[in-house]
Amino acid sequence: MAVYTEVPDDEVESFLTEYDIGEVLSLKGIAEGVENSNYILHTTAGNYILTLYEKRVKKEDLPFFLGYMQHLAAQGISCPVPIAGKDGEFLRTLCGRPAAITAFLDGMWPRRIQPFHCRALGKTMAEMHLAGANFPLERPNSLSVSGWEQLLEACEGKGDQVKPGLTRELEQELTFLSANWPDSLPKGVIHADMFQDNVFFIHENLSGVIDFYFACNDVLAYEIAICLNAWCFEQDNSFNVTKAQLMTRAYQETKPLTREELEALPILARGAAFRFLLTRLYDWINHPAGAFVKPKDPLEYLNKLRFHQSVKSVSDYGITL
């Protein structure tokens, strides 16, 4: 479960005196999520999310993440708005951890992805990319091609414990990606982790996006590539072209893609599969025995990677130029 830091009652009470959001009625740890400690904070003024940032999130990146959420919310994107304290600050310290309060977002993430989810996602993704265009802060993507070599090295050749031959396969793939990675495509701020558990729906309507702690500046079409991986494969690893079509068409109705962006989707999707395969592999190898949080399966992304390796052009995703 994702409550790494327990917050005693008296500490949350004194923490809330720094804010104008009433008095605490209850504080309940949220089991979902793996990175940070999240609580539902119920006060006399309403419901909020209290997040204590754990070790994977760098404190110096928090102004970017919180500022981006604030920026998007101000432009009408539904996401957790950071709540300022009486001093105007969003970020402070609780139980020795950087901590912030954000608005509670209604909705549920879809347990079973349907085509209409992909259509709604495409539209919101494009709106976020447009809204992010004038966000003034910058944060390079440490988990893009320039960071993969270091991450692969950090796996210390232990990939073969997960699947024989995996380390060699990853090294070869990294060589290919490094040599072919597109560097002249339109860039902007991307969420970079828009998986189904980070996108909320109420019935068929997308009600908001959460978890901005991988957001960064990168190629905009790389976000689509991440979502092709996260939203358009079925349980049996088959690629669902209908979902991919609905997502990319809806994106293009709001923000058209250039021919170069569309043509680059196969390599970007290959890179995105590699990125999640690598981070999952690292987490799998470094998973403490007996830990409550179950690591995600790296091999799910090996299968996706192999699919993208077999793709000849973007039309194999059902997407027309």
Ligand SMILES: Nc1ncnc2c1ncn2[C@@H]1O[C@H](COP(=O)(O)OP(=O)(O)OP(=O)(O)O)[C@@H](O)[C@H]1O
């Ligand atoms: N603003 C919000 N409104 C409502 N619920 C939220 C909000 N933020 C987080 N949650 C709840 O907390 C859970 C975990 O949040 P989040 O995904 O941000 O955690 P995390 O630790 O960063 O995890 P991960 O990166 O693994 O997804 C969500 O699945 C959701 O149930």
Ligand SMILES: N[C@@H](CCO)C(=O)O
């Ligand atoms: N979305 C990532 C987890 C990090 O938030 C994954 O599925 O590997």
